[in-house]
Amino acid sequence: xxxxxxxxxxxxxxxxxxxxxxxxxxxxxxxxxxxxxxxxxxxxxxxxxxxxxxxxxxxxxxxxxxxxxxxxxxxxxxxxxxxxxxxxxxxxxxxxxxxxxxxxxxxxxxxxxxxxxxxxxxxxxxxxxxxxxxxxxxxxxxxxxxxxxxxxxxxxxxxxxxxxxxxxxxxxxxxxxxxxxxxxxxxxxxxxxxxxxxxxxxxxxxxxxxxxxxxxxxxxxxxx
Numbered sequence: 001x002x003x004x005x006x007x008x009x010x011x012x013x014x015x016x017x018x019x020x021x022x023x024x025x026x027x028x029x030x031x032x033x034x035x036x037x038x039x040x041x042x043x044x045x046x047x048x049x050x051x052x053x054x055x056x057x058x059x060x061x062x063x064x065x066x067x068x069x070x071x072x073x074x075x076x077x078x079x080x081x082x083x084x085x086x087x088x089x090x091x092x093x094x095x096x097x098x099x100x101x102x103x104x105x106x107x108x109x110x111x112x113x114x115x116x117x118x119x120x121x122x123x124x125x126x127x128x129x130x131x132x133x134x135x136x137x138x139x140x141x142x143x144x145x146x147x148x149x150x151x152x153x154x155x156x157x158x159x160x161x162x163x164x165x166x167x168x169x170x171x172x173x174x175x176x177x178x179x180x181x182x183x184x185x186x187x188x189x190x191x192x193x194x195x196x197x198x199x200x201x202x203x204x205x206x207x208x209x210x211x212x213x214x215x216x217x218x219x220x221x222x223x224x
Contacts, residue, residue, distance in 0.1 A: 033156050033183045033195065040164040046072040050079075052099055052107045053200045055193050056115040057085065064091045065176070065193040068102040069201065075162045076201055078169065083176035083194060088118060096125035103133055108204060111141040144200075151203070152195045153185060158202040159195075 054066040068080040080102050082094055099107060099122070109119040119141040126134045170177040179194035 031184050031186060032181070033152065033185050034160055034180060036160060037180070038160065038164045039167045039169065040077055041167055043070055043077055044072055044074070046074065048072045050103050050105045051076075051201075051204075052102070052104045053197050053204070054095065054107065054109045054115075054119075055197050055200065056088075056091075056110065056113065056118045057193070063175075063179070063191055063193045064095075065197045066091075066095050066098065067197050067201065068098060068104055069163075071205065073207065075164055076205060077164045078166065081169075081173045081176050083173060083179070088114075088121075092118060092121045093125060096122050099126055099137065100129060100131070100133060104137055107137060107139045108200070109139070109141045110144045110200070112144055116141045148192055148196055152183070152192065152199050155199045155202050158205075159198045162202055162205060163198055 048070045050068070051071050052066060052068045055064070057064045063083055063085045066082040067078055070077045070079060080098050082091065082098055084091060084094075107119070107122075109115050109122075111119065119139055123137075123139045126137055128134075166172065170181075176194050179191050180198065183189055183192065183195045
């Protein structure tokens with residue numbers, strides 16, 4: 001009944017109507033954790049540092065979620081995402097590739113349930129490249145012992161205020177976008193890996209402080 005162009009127009013006009021009537025995904029607006037997420041077209045001209053936050057898959061049904069972003073004094077700008085339930089033989093290599101392509105300077109990995117070993121293997125894959133970016137990249141792994149649901153809920157406003165996504169992020173990373181936009185405050189959520197990483201990003205954000213290079217204005221690009 002509709003062309004692709006017409007469907008895109010309907011989606012742009014009202015995402016909720018599009019999801020419920022055309023995608024058969026009837027999620028009520030009430031109860032969603034994130035009501036409005038911010039987007040960007042161009043990275044800001046501010047001092048910045050290129051970071052990554054990674055949450056490895058805790059259990060068999062979980063997803064690895066790894067997000068590369070540019071942190072500035074005023075916010076965090078997502079540049080690339082790896083969100084997959086594939087095994088570590090795949091994710092270790094793909095994470096290393098993404099870190100290098102994005103020029104990452106600081107990597108933070110949750111060490112719960114194998115995360116520390118994952119971080120070591122990713123670091124090894126990065127160092128083997130021998131480039132200046134690869135040799136200077138810093139890796140940190142840590143144990144996250146706080147309740148995940150409480151963390152996600154208590155930092156939801158900061159996620160909506162401080163994190164910016166590329167304007168086409170829902171097309172570029174559809175599974176990741178669905179996991180974020182469909183996450184509910186109460187009730188059963190299929191996956192919490194994506195909201196957990198966004199929460200970790202804001203927990204490690206230092207307003208007004210960066211240690212890196214001065215950013216330059218440029219269009220974002222798909223780094224994969």
